Amino acid sequence: MVIGGYSLEKLFDSITVKHYESGWSFFIQGDDAQTFLDEWQKWQDAGYSNFSHFLSTHEYDTLFQ
Numbered sequence: 001m002v003i004g005g006y007s008l009e010k011l012f013d014s015i016t017v018k019h020y021e022s023g024w025s026f027f028i029q030g031d032d033a034q035t036f037l038d039e040w041q042k043w044q045d046a047g048y049s050n051f052s053h054f055l056s057t058h059e060y061d062t063l064f065q
Contacts, residue, residue, distance in 0.1 A: 003051040010037070017055070019064060026063035036060065 001008045009016045014029035015036060028036060043054045055061040 006051050006055075008051075017060070017063075022064070024064035026060070026065065028063070 005020050007016075007018045007020065009018075010033075013033060014027060015033045016025055016027045018025035039058055040051075040054060048054065052061075
């Protein structure tokens with residue numbers, strides 16, 4: 001899935017988020033990956049769609065390397 005300059009790839013119990021312009025990415029798996037997906041779904045259900053703001057608000061942007 002491509003979301004506003006980012007890609008989100010889910011494979012089994014893990015996800016990889018990549019920022020296209022910088023090439024930075026992060027990988028999480030297991031319960032952490034499910035928590036990320038649940039939080040993203042809640043964010044969307046609340047009417048928000050800005051993925052960058054979601055990453056920043058939930059401090060996932062600190063995981064980029």
